[in-house]
Amino acid sequence: MAGWFGGIVNLNVLIGLAMGLNLVALGSSRLPMLIRTMSAQGVLLGVMPIWLASEFDWHVALVALATVLGKGLVIPGLLRRAMRAVSIEREVEPIVGFELSLLLGAGATIGAVAATRWLPLLPEHSGSLLVPGAMATVATGFILLVGRVKAISQVCGYLILENGIYLFGLLLITSTPLLVEAGVLLDVTVGVFVIGIIVDRIQRTFDSLDTRNLTALRE
């Protein structure tokens, strides 16, 4: 599992950090903090392919560079812009309280690590935290999507969920064509771009970003 770069920092330490960032995201009460956490996790995930690859490879380096730029700069930039444009308050409004979501996230993390023992993994993946990390991150994304009121914090939840799926994808990094990776990243960026516009629309129509307004029917 150890790649050409792996001697310096163990990959599991990086994944452990990403799992820690999950919990930071669940506990953060301010939108800028949530966005920063999400993008830090994206950057962390972006550099992971370099650790995984057995030798230097242009394909892998390009994927890493694109991910770091996309998740570290472009997407948080778009979100901050949307936040500034609609000039909303910076508090995250939880439906599921911070303590409870932190406990749920920790439970999901522990459960993911425990459940991995029973999964039929390839022998080279059995000692790695990749699969539990991916499951924990997906669960965190779900908790944020369900447990937060404002559209922007839900977008952050969606992006963390995507980070989890990306972690799963790392298992197959060498056999996935560059085009697929690039397509996924482009989709996510366009998605955030579109959501930025939607956020603006929601704000203009309802004077708030509370997505619960969208469920009420009106004439």
Place this chain on the structure above:
Amino acid sequence: MNDVLDFVSRLVWWLLLPPLLPGLINKVKAWVAGRRGPPVLQLYYDLARLWQKRVVQSHVASPAFLAGPAVAWTAVLVAAMLMPLGPVGTALSFRGDVVLVLYLLALARFALVWSAMETGSSFEGMGSAREVSFSVLAEAALIAAMLTLSVQTRSVSLATMLAPLPGAGAVLLAAGLFTVLLAENCRVPFDDPNTHLELTMIHEVMVLDHSGPPLAVILHGAALKLLLFSVLLTESVLPVGAIAPLGGMILLLAGVFTITLGVGLVESLMARFAFRRVPLLLLTAVLLCVFALLVAWQGGSVGS
């Protein structure tokens, strides 16, 4: 004869060193703020002054008002005497003494809360309620930390279980224990020792009506508890027990002073948290210790 000498020197360490720590914290705070600050030995002078004053007691208070501080101080001192001091080990060690230490700390808190409730003041009732409710989570974190050390070293005796964890577990445990140290000793993100607004005070409001020698005992007990937690944190992060006696003691002292410096810096650079956010921070400490426990457990079952 040697045993007696050992016991007395330990007692001297645990009785004379503690009041230095709050003095150092105040010096660090003054230094960061650009003030000259009170002398480092200020608490020693305060204790000497308080000891000569007489006790003022409320009409409604029962003798427990005076017994509380005495019981609390004795409990903390006994807990401290059970702690190993780096290379010189413990005076008294038996299987499961860590549980006794945890319960003695709980007993000390109970005695202090009882004594605060004896005054019949509603402010002190509020302070006690806060102290007790925060300590529920802080205690859970402390127990998780002790379990981690116990799982790592496969022992339930403080003399052998205080050894540093390898790798990431050590960082998690250190962060968790430092947060517990701040919470248990009523330092800044949880409580402000300098505040004088009864509505926001926690520990300080509990001792508002104490005076004279009982107050001196409470202050000394608080400093003693700070030293106890600093020693605990140092020994569960640094391998103090494994090196030569002199070097080990110097390392232990250096660790304790570094923690004191850290507390002072936290206190200078952070504001106190709002009450409703304190449980979140304490929960973080619990989770840090629980994850350290998991790392220790995984490490134990996978290899070595």
